[in-house]
Amino acid sequence: MSKRPRRNHSPAFKAKVALAAVKGEKTLAELAQQFDVHPNQITTWKTQLLEGAAGVFGSEAKSDPATPAVDVKTLHAKIGELTLSNDFLSGALSKAGLLSAKR
Incomplete structure (x- = not known):
């Protein structure tokens, strides 16, 4: 008994199946x-469709808590500080x- 190869479904197919569900x-x-x-898999796609359906009708900007806002100036200052110390x-x-000059 051989395993079925992994399949990648298109977003259109997923939407079709989720809408049918x-x-x-x-x-x-x-x-x-x-x-x-x-x-x-059908249940998962159905849940994703229902959660993302509000985004179709409005362009609400979701703020993802996992991605904090990045302050570029602060990061550049920290890079400069670390470079100086190195x-x-x-x-x-x-x-x-203690450190060879061949490096």
């Missing part, structure tokens, strides 16, 4: 057999003879 005319088992997809330490170590 939302309509409720057929059971999940019937839809799974019709579209040759696992019932759990240069200072490498110079001090090479003068002390």
